Amino acid sequence: MQKTRLQINYAIFKVLYYFSIVIGIVCFAFLFKTLSVILLFVHVIVIGAFLRGACRYFGWVRYEYDYVKVYGHFIDFEKLLVRHKNNKNAKVLESVVLLTGNVANTDDDCLKRLIAFEDSIFDKATGDFVESGSLDELSQESNNGWWSHLIPILSLIDKKDYDVALKKLDLLISDSPYSEIPRQFYYAYASIKRDGQISEEAQSCIDYVLNMGRETRYARYLSKMVDNVEETNPVYPTPWFYILFFIYLCWCIVIMCL
Amino acid sequence: MRNKIALTYKLRNMIMLASVISEMICAIAFRYNVKLFLVGTAINVLCFWCAYKALQYYITKQLVHHINLRDYVEFLVSKGSLVKAENATLFNVLLWLGDDDCISNYLKTTGLTIEQRIGLELYRLDKSIFASDKQLDYDDAISRIRELLELYLKSDSENKDVANRCSSYLVFYEKYLDEDYSGAISAISDISNQGLLVQWKLFHEAKAYEKMGQLDAAEEKYDAIVKTGGDIRFLKWLNKSSENNHAKISVAMIALCLIVICGAVISILFTNKKYDTVEEALKWQYGKEVSENNKAIDNDNSNKNVTAYVNGAEYLYCYSERYGEKIRIKKAYLNEINGPSIETGLDATSRITGVDFAFYDSIPNDVNRIFISNTDKLDDTFFDTSKLKLLDTIDINGKNYYLFKLN
Numbered sequence: 001m002q003k004t005r006l007q008i009n010y011a012i013f014k015v016l017y018y019f020s021i022v023i024g025i026v027c028f029a030f031l032f033k034t035l036s037v038i039l040l041f042v043h044v045i046v047i048g049a050f051l052r053g054a055c056r057y058f059g060w061v062r063y064e065y066d067y068v069k070v071y072g073h074f075i076d077f078e079k080l081l082v083r084h085k086n087n088k089n090a091k092v093l094e095s096v097v098l099l100t101g102n103v104a105n106t107d108d109d110c111l112k113r114l115i116a117f118e119d120s121i122f123d124k125a126t127g128d129f130v131e132s133g134s135l136d137e138l139s140q141e142s143n144n145g146w147w148s149h150l151i152p153i154l155s156l157i158d159k160k161d162y163d164v165a166l167k168k169l170d171l172l173i174s175d176s177p178y179s180e181i182p183r184q185f186y187y188a189y190a191s192i193k194r195d196g197q198i199s200e201e202a203q204s205c206i207d208y209v210l211n212m213g214r215e216t217r218y219a220r221y222l223s224k225m226v227d228n229v230e231e232t233n234p235v236y237p238t239p240w241f242y243i244l245f246f247i248y249l250c251w252c253i254v255i256m257c258l
Numbered sequence: 259m260r261n262k263i264a265l266t267y268k269l270r271n272m273i274m275l276a277s278v279i280s281e282m283i284c285a286i287a288f289r290y291n292v293k294l295f296l297v298g299t300a301i302n303v304l305c306f307w308c309a310y311k312a313l314q315y316y317i318t319k320q321l322v323h324h325i326n327l328r329d330y331v332e333f334l335v336s337k338g339s340l341v342k343a344e345n346a347t348l349f350n351v352l353l354w355l356g357d358d359d360c361i362s363n364y365l366k367t368t369g370l371t372i373e374q375r376i377g378l379e380l381y382r383l384d385k386s387i388f389a390s391d392k393q394l395d396y397d398d399a400i401s402r403i404r405e406l407l408e409l410y411l412k413s414d415s416e417n418k419d420v421a422n423r424c425s426s427y428l429v430f431y432e433k434y435l436d437e438d439y440s441g442a443i444s445a446i447s448d449i450s451n452q453g454l455l456v457q458w459k460l461f462h463e464a465k466a467y468e469k470m471g472q473l474d475a476a477e478e479k480y481d482a483i484v485k486t487g488g489d490i491r492f493l494k495w496l497n498k499s500s501e502n503n504h505a506k507i508s509v510a511m512i513a514l515c516l517i518v519i520c521g522a523v524i525s526i527l528f529t530n531k532k533y534d535t536v537e538e539a540l541k542w543q544y545g546k547e548v549s550e551n552n553k554a555i556d557n558d559n560s561n562k563n564v565t566a567y568v569n570g571a572e573y574l575y576c577y578s579e580r581y582g583e584k585i586r587i588k589k590a591y592l593n594e595i596n597g598p599s600i601e602t603g604l605d606a607t608s609r610i611t612g613v614d615f616a617f618y619d620s621i622p623n624d625v626n627r628i629f630i631s632n633t634d635k636l637d638d639t640f641f642d643t644s645k646l647k648l649l650d651t652i653d654i655n656g657k658n659y660y661l662f663k664l665n
Contacts, residue, residue: 039295043285051278066339070367170402171409173375175342180369207366237339243275251282258286 004076006067007083009239013060016245017052024048027252044255051248059241066237069177072212073234074099081105095178098147101217114151115217121158122189122221150182157186162194177212184208185218192225262505263326263333266316269511273309273518277302280522287528290590291545298525305518309511316508322453325488326505327355335360349374353381354454356389356491372410373417376424379403383431388465389495396435400428423449430462439466454490457483461492532584536565539587540576546590548574554652554659568632568659634660 003011028044068077074096081093082105097106101115149172156165169187174180188205192198198206206222211232213219223229284298320326334340334348345368352361361378370378379402386394403424411421426446433442443466449459464479483490484498493499533539540546548567555566563585567574576590634648649661 039292040285040289043299047278047282047285062339062341065341070339171405173370173372175345175369175371175374177369184369204362204365207362208369211366212368235338247275247279247282254282254286258289 004073004079005236006064006073006076006080009063010060010080012242013055013239016242017055017060020048020052020055020245020248023249023252024052027255030256030258040255047251048248051244055241055244055248059239059244063237063239063241071235071237072177072214072216073236074213075215078102078105095147099178099181099213099216099218111147114147114154117154117158118217118221121154123217123224146179147182149179150186153186157190157193160193162190165190166194181209181213181216181218185213185222188222189225198226260504261329261332261336262507263317263320263329264336266505266508266511267313267333267337269508269515270309270313273511273514274306276515276518276522277306277309280305280518280525283522283525283529287525290543293545294528294542298521301517301521305514305521309514312508312510312514316511320505321351324505325454325457325486325490327351327489329505331355331357331360346371346374350377353377354491355489356381356385356494371415372406372413373415373420376403376406376410379406380424380427385491385495387431387434388461396431400432403428423455434462434466434469437469439470442466457486457488457490457492461495530586532581532586534584536563536576536578536585536587539578539585540574540590543587544576544590546574552654554654555661568654568657631660631662632657 024044027048028041031041031044064077067073078093078096078100081089081096085093094106094108094111097103098111098115101119103112103115106112153165153168153172156162156168166187169183169190172179172183174183184205188198188202188209191202191205195202206226209216209218209222210229214232214234281299281302284302285295288294288298317330321330330351331348334344334351337344340348349361349364349368349370352364379399383394383396383399383403386396386399407421407424407428410416426449429445430442433439433445443463446459446462449455451459460479460483464476464483467473467476467479480496480498483492483496487493528542531542533542537548537550540548548569552567552569553565554568555564563578563580565576565578567576574590576587578585578587634651647663649663652659652661
């Protein structure tokens with residue numbers, strides 16, 4: 001399977017990160033053997049910790065944030081999360097699965113059923129018909145995931161009660177793309193269905209879903225609802241933090257040569 | 259680069275990176291001189307911190323005092339990826355700027371927090387009332403903002419000041435739309451007179467005065483807005499354009515840049531600087547003040563020089579290399595640093611021996627193993643005394659020291 005850009009950078013980051021720890025220890029051993037200057041010892045520890053911390057938090061964490069939450073590459077992120085599946089990222093993986101619709105990557109039955117409902121409502125061509133009564137069952141069964149807020153709204157949309165749905169959606173706003181993409185899609189869908197045309201507010205939601213949610217199933221639903229969908233080119237962040245590793249490496253080599 | 263805010267930001271990043279690199283060079287250059295090491299570190303850390311703070315101060319100044327909103331928006335848009343705080347500021351600035359195209363572009367890629375949503379709704383209401391924009395259902399808009407405000411107050415990120423201010427705005431709009439203009443003015447009288455809120459207050463008071471027929475009072479307030487200038491949306495709505503308003507580069511940032519560069523250059527020069535005398539070299543390289551009078555050994559062997567100084571119980575050995583007329587110390591040992599600790603109960607001779615071993619460890623075998631002691635009765639526990647030869651006895655500051663050669 002071809003590695004994604006995120007996976008490659010994650011692997012490089014990990015290798016460089018652990019390599020920098022090893023070279024830091026080697027550098028320390030060199031200092032211990034030859035120099036015995038207490039200030040330089042402290043310095044090696046402090047500068048090493050600072051640069052590694054900067055690489056991790058201002059480098060990799062920021063890169064991942066940009067990659068996923070700014071440029072919306074959810075499929076790549078999902079692949080990375082599946083490969084490094086653990087309890088810590090289980091919740092994030094659920095959120096990403098909701099967006100991409102790859103139900104094979106989750107064990108949560110409620111989430112799988114929610115996706116099936118959405119498919120049946122928004123994508124009549126491919127989605128299997130699901131009885132609307134079971135949506136209320138799902139609402140009761142669903143765990144405390146943030147997406148459980150979507151179920152009552154989905155139920156309202158299914159019942160064609162668009163005014164109430166829009167009012168509820170208005171109050172669900174968030175700056176996180178995980179919840180904002182489905183919310184804005186629901187808003188656009190309910191608004192178009194209610195008015196029979198695309199209002200300014202709905203257009204703003206459509207633009208958001210097509211931009212941020214380019215790799216999600218919501219964009220796929222929209223492309224079937226709306227004509228003239230413009231393809232946006234994917235943008236990727238630059239992993240600038242490698243410069244910090246390079247500087248740290250140079251510094252360690254200089255220390256070893258002293 | 260036309261946008262000076264972007265230039266200042268890049269300069270800030272370069273200063274922060276340069277101060278880290280400069281700190282590394284400084285640590286290597288002054289590794290034996292504690293005082294210079296600490297001074298260099300303090301300067302670099304200070305530059306790093308000042309650069310971080312200076313940008314915050316500069317941006318606040320550009321936004322609040324000079325109201326260079328357009329430049330700031332251009333800078334953030336060109337930056338691409340933004341952190342949460344930057345996104346929040348950008349959206350706020352876009353609302354003050356009143357640029358609908360930029361706002362709709364922002365909404366294409368970024369979701370809004372409740373606070374931002376309230377701001378957007380208030381902006382649309384404001385524009386609809388005062389800029390003769392498309393008509394809104396005012397009652398519906400106000401009730402929607404009230405619902406959002408209630409939600410905001412229940413959220414974790416609620417800020418009482420923001421909520422109170424938004425409530426005051428709503429009361430103002432309601433009273434203004436009900437044609438109770440004096441009530442509208444009193445509703446916003448408590449809004450703080452800080453930053454851009456002053457402009458907001460002036461504009462809305464002026465509009466209310468205008469409706470009340472107090473044209474002089476209104477004109478006075480309009481003049482105050484025009485006089486402050488900047489890119490604020492109220493000027494656009496009044497059809498008044500401000501003078502060409504572009505940010506200037508931060509002078510503090512240039513000064514910091516020069517300090518860091520100078521610091522780095524000085525550190526680089528120090529890493530290989532040669533000195534006229536051993537005493538001068540010791541002073542700068544090791545921060546040790548020694549006098550020519552305390553010199554006990556000066557063993558010049560071609561271009562490798564061994565010098566020792568004594569002062570009471572302290573013995574300083576140094577090994578320097580000669581480059582023509584100049585000298586650079588390669589290693590220096592103070593008995594307390596490298597010798598066995600005094601607490602171990604060993605006498606002075608043993609400590610000298612310890613220093614001696616450490617010292618000669620890096621000296622080639624062909625150099626005469628000469629060392630100094632403050633006693634001629636050396637302890638045979640540490641080395642074979644039969645191989646020792648007393649070369650000379652010297653008197654330094656009234657104390658006798660003995661020069662030995664180890665065969």
